[in-house]
Structure formats: structure tokens, C-alpha cells
Amino acid sequence: MKRTVDVSIPIGPIHPCFKEPARVKCETKGEFVLSAEVELGYMKKGIERIMRGRPWQEVMFLAERVCGICSVIHNMVFIEALEQMSAIFVPDRAALLRVIVNELDRMQSHILANFSYCYTIEHETLAMYLLDVREQVMDELERITGARVTCAYIVPGGVRFDLRHEDALHLKANLAAIEGEVVRYMHMFESGPLIALRSRGIGVLTREAALEAYAVGPTARASGMPEVDRRLRHPTYKTLGFSPVSRTEGDNYARIMVRFQEVLESIGIIRRCLDMLPEGPIRGGGIPGAGEISYSGEAPRGELSYFVKTDAAGRVLDISIQTPSIMNIEACCHYMLKGVTSLADVPSTFVSADPCIACTER
Amino acid sequence: MSLLQSVKNLVRSHSIHVAYVDVGSCNGCDIEVLACLSPRYDIEQYGIYVHNNPREADILLVIGAYTPGWEEKLHTLWEKIPDPKAAIAIGNCPISGCLFNRPHSLVDPPVSKHIPIAAEVPGCPPRPTEILSAVLSLAPLVFKDYEVAKR
Numbered sequence: 403m404k405r406t407v408d409v410s411i412p413i414g415p416i417h418p419c420f421k422e423p424a425r426v427k428c429e430t431k432g433e434f435v436l437s438a439e440v441e442l443g444y445m446k447k448g449i450e451r452i453m454r455g456r457p458w459q460e461v462m463f464l465a466e467r468v469c470g471i472c473s474v475i476h477n478m479v480f481i482e483a484l485e486q487m488s489a490i491f492v493p494d495r496a497a498l499l500r501v502i503v504n505e506l507d508r509m510q511s512h513i514l515a516n517f518s519y520c521y522t523i524e525h526e527t528l529a530m531y532l533l534d535v536r537e538q539v540m541d542e543l544e545r546i547t548g549a550r551v552t553c554a555y556i557v558p559g560g561v562r563f564d565l566r567h568e569d570a571l572h573l574k575a576n577l578a579a580i581e582g583e584v585v586r587y588m589h590m591f592e593s594g595p596l597i598a599l600r601s602r603g604i605g606v607l608t609r610e611a612a613l614e615a616y617a618v619g620p621t622a623r624a625s626g627m628p629e630v631d632r633r634l635r636h637p638t639y640k641t642l643g644f645s646p647v648s649r650t651e652g653d654n655y656a657r658i659m660v661r662f663q664e665v666l667e668s669i670g671i672i673r674r675c676l677d678m679l680p681e682g683p684i685r686g687g688g689i690p691g692a693g694e695i696s697y698s699g700e701a702p703r704g705e706l707s708y709f710v711k712t713d714a715a716g717r718v719l720d721i722s723i724q725t726p727s728i729m730n731i732e733a734c735c736h737y738m739l740k741g742v743t744s745l746a747d748v749p750s751t752f753v754s755a756d757p758c759i760a761c762t763e764r
Numbered sequence: 765m766s767l768l769q770s771v772k773n774l775v776r777s778h779s780i781h782v783a784y785v786d787v788g789s790c791n792g793c794d795i796e797v798l799a800c801l802s803p804r805y806d807i808e809q810y811g812i813y814v815h816n817n818p819r820e821a822d823i824l825l826v827i828g829a830y831t832p833g834w835e836e837k838l839h840t841l842w843e844k845i846p847d848p849k850a851a852i853a854i855g856n857c858p859i860s861g862c863l864f865n866r867p868h869s870l871v872d873p874p875v876s877k878h879i880p881i882a883a884e885v886p887g888c889p890p891r892p893t894e895i896l897s898a899v900l901s902l903a904p905l906v907f908k909d910y911e912v913a914k915r
Contacts, residue, residue: 415837421794447788452869467792
């Protein structure tokens with residue numbers, strides 16, 4: 403049969419719903435989307451080119467600025483890669499503090515992603531509620547690390563600041579408040595009839611398609627693949643005994659619900675860390691030396707891999723970063739957007755995969 | 765001052781539409797601009813509305829260190845904004861390039877080479893309150909008696 407395309411509609415790069423510039427080109431017939439294509443290249447800064455030949459002390463701060471939303475995990479994966487390479491010892495207290503900060507970062511990133519989705523489907527009330535909860539999480543992050551976004555908290559062999567006793571008490575009290583509010587908003591999202599109309603059965607990514615597209619993170623977990631969670635292979639997370647969230651629907655609704663459930667999961671992990679937190683030093687010893695390693699961790703959006711090669715003085719000779727968003731963008735434009743019945747659902751489907759363009763292009 | 769001008773001053777002081785454009789940042793400043801929307805900072809109590817539509821905007825927040833992808837596009841965007849207008853550079857990137865301004869990088873800071881910048885908010889990233897106070901302190905300087913000053 404001959405395929406008729408009515409019109410090719412570009413969405414972006416400046417669009418009220420997109421946080422960052424990206425262009426989605428949709429070939430449509432009426433309102434039905436036949437195929438979609440994502441055009442990138444508005445944010446390419448060449449961070450890896452700057453990193454090569456610099457000492458690790460500088461690359462650490464550059465790694466953090468690959469992405470401003472999930473800056474903690476970029477810092478953590480780079481530093482842990484160096485530690486694995488040079489066999490640097492990390493005290494137990496520092497390892498648990500890293501997990502606490504990483505989970506707080508995951509919480510704020512997931513809440514922000516859900517805010518963007520609610521804002522895109524024009525449920526502004528829920529969006530503003532979520533943004534208000536996020537500020538409380540950012541307060542906790544700032545109290546522990548000293549900065550809201552780029553905190554450089556994790557250093558080789560430990561962390562920068564200790565968690566004081568009163569801060570731990572404050573964190574516990576605030577977590578209870580955050581949990582109550584997140585549960586309330588999750589029920590609002592679950593039971594909203596108009597939200598269900600805009601979300602259920604739209605942008606479906608089946609398990610087979612997710613496997614084909616190598617989807618990662620919450621996008622894959624919403625399609626019934628809990629095993630993609632890299633935290634299951636992390637030594638500290640293994641001792642915390644958590645089980646990854648997964649759903650089987652694979653639509654926009656499932657992706658947002660997975661993020662809500664992961665926020666609650668993260669609150670549980672932080673509580674367990676606070677209970678287990680031993681007294682002791684927060685810095686071990688050791689200087690990064692020569693070596694070559696490939697190391698991955700679980701970013702809020704999925705699997706993040708670093709390949710690092712250094713010389714004896716700790717200078718980074720070669721580095722390459724693979725961020726999760728590029729996989730999810732591919733899954734989004736080749737599987738989710740195809741067959742979306744209304745053009746109004748294109749931005750919301752794109753946003754539900756939580757693409758981070760700054761990470762993707764670096 | 766004419767009556768018309770005083771009406772214009774009154775209206776403009778309570779209605780500032782903002783668009784933001786990310787020309788190659790790490791996303792951190794982007795998120796801090798979004799955080800201004802939250803009920804804690806409540807940007808709309810001052811009559812500031814974040815639209816992200818250049819054709820309706822009064823103030824353009826420029827974030828990022830100017831990547832090659834924005835050549836020609838940023839200037840076109842600036843020309844689409846109706847007068848009176850002003851651009852504010854948010855964060856270190858549009859001012860100096862921050863740590864992206866190194867040999868072998870692709871960025872071309874500062875942004876003031878490409879479009880006129882009226883105010884700068886340094887920080888990596890600046891706090892939402894700083895962004896808010898920059899917009900609020902710049903707006904009367906640009907919009908009050910705009911027609912009189914133009915003549």
C-alpha cells in the first residue's frame with residue numbers, strides 16, 4: 403500500500419514543554435503519527451575533548467557538569483572508576499553517605515521528570531505540588547553537601563563532608579514529610595480520570611521493543627525489565643537489600659508511576675542507610691594512578707558508563723562517556739512515538755521518557 | 765508624561781513575560797530557572813510569567829556557553845521578540861564560558877558577542893532567588909518610560 407504523508411511537523415527546539423532544545427520531526431497523516439525523528443546537536447560542547455590530557459582533579463569537576471540534573475551520579479561513577487582502577491579503600495561510613503546523597507539526587511531528578519510530564523499534559527496543579535516537594539529534597543541535598551546542584555561531594559577515598567547528628571535527625575524528619583506528600587500526589591496521579599485519558603495506553607513500548615531498542619532505566623523498567631537496574635551490581639547497594647520497581651504496561655502512565663514508586667524506594671534506601679550508618683572516618687587514603695577501566699552505575703535515567711584511561715600521574719589520557727538518554731531517545735522516536743494517535747501526545751510521550759539533552763550531547 | 769505612558773508603565777510593571785533559551789549549558793541553570801516556578805519562590809506573584817514563547821516575551825533568559833548549533837538561530841530568536849526587550853545571561857557559561865571555555869572545546873562565549881545582554885547573573889548555577897531578583901531589578905530600568913527614552 404502506498405504510504406501517504408500529509409505533513410512533516412517539526413516540534414522544537416524552543417518549545418514551551420521542553421526544558422532543553424531538541425527537535426522532534428513527525429510525519430503525520432491527519433493527527434496520526436506515522437514516524438518520528440529526533441534531531442540533536444544544539445548542546446554539543448565537546449566535554450570529552452576538554453577532559454583529555456587533564457589531571458583527574460580537573461576532570462572530576464568537568465564530569466559533574468556533563469549533566470546538571472544528575473550531577474551526583476556522574477561524579478560518583480567517575481570517582482568509583484578511579485578507585486577500582488587504583489584499589490583505593492573507601493570507609494563504610496563514606497560508602498553509605500555516597501548512597502544517601504545519590505538517592506536524594508535520584509529523588510529530585512524523578513520528581514522533576516514527573517513535574518515536566520504533568521506540566522506537559524497541562525495538569526499544572528499537580529506539577530506545582532511536585533515542584534514544591536522537589537524544593538524540600540533540594541534543601542536536604544544542600545544541607546548535606548553544601549550546594550544545590552553541582553556539589554562535588556564525592557572524592558577518591560571518601561566524601562567531602564561528614565553527616566552531623568542533627569542533620570541526620572533533620573533528614574529523617576523531612577523524609578517522613580516528603581514521603582507523605584509523594585504518596586498523596588501518587589494517588590492523585592493514579593486516580594485522576596483526565597490524567598488517565600492522556601496517559602494510559604499512549605506511547606506504548608512493549609518488552610520486545612524495549613529489548614530491541616536497548617532501553618534503560620525507568621523507561622525499561624516500565625516495560626517489565628527490572629533486571630536493567632545497575633544498582634543490583636553495586637557493592638554498597640547489595641548490602642541494603644532493595645528490589646527494583648517494575649511495571650508491565652509500558653505506556654506513559656507506567657513510566658511516571660515507576661518514577662513515583664522509585665522515589666518511595668529511594669526514601670526506604672536512605673532510611674536503611676541512616677540506620678546502618680557506623681561511626682568512623684569518612685576518608686580513606688590513596689592517589690589515583692595509571693590504569694584503564696570501564697565502569698557503570700545507575701543514573702536516574704538508566705545505565706551510565708565511563709571508560710577511563712589514566713597515566714601514572716593521574717592524568718586522563720582517554721575518556722568516553724555513555725549516557726542513558728541516548729538509548730531512551732532512540733526507543734522513544736522509533737517505538738513510542740510511532741502510532742501515537744494525536745499530535746498533542748507527541749511532546750508528552752517524548753517528555754515521559756525523560757530525555758536529558760545536555761547529557762546526550764555533552 | 766502623558767496619561768498613555770503612565771498606563772503603559774503601570775501595566776508593564778505587573779506583567780513580565782519570560783522566555784528562556786539554552787544555548788549549551790549543563791542543564792543546572794535550566795533547572796534553577798524552572799525552580800523559580802515552584803510555590804516556594806512563586807515567580808507569578810510578581811507578575812512574571814514563564815512562557816517560553818519568544819513572540820510574546822519581554823525578557824529572554826540566556827543559559828549556556830553558545831554552541832555552534834545556535835549560530836544564526838539565536839539572533840533570529842532575538843529578533844522575533846517584540847520591543848521593548850532585554851536579555852539576561854544566567855550563570856557563568858554565557859558570561860565567560862565557565863569551565864567549558866578551554867582549548868579544544870566547541871563553545872564560543874561570551875553570548876554578548878552575539879546578542880546584546882542587559883544583565884548578568886554569575887554563579888554555577890545561581891540560586892533561584894538571584895535569578896528572580898535580577899529579573900525584578902532589570903524590568904523597571906528597561907520598561908519604565910520606554911517610549912520617552914526612545915525619543
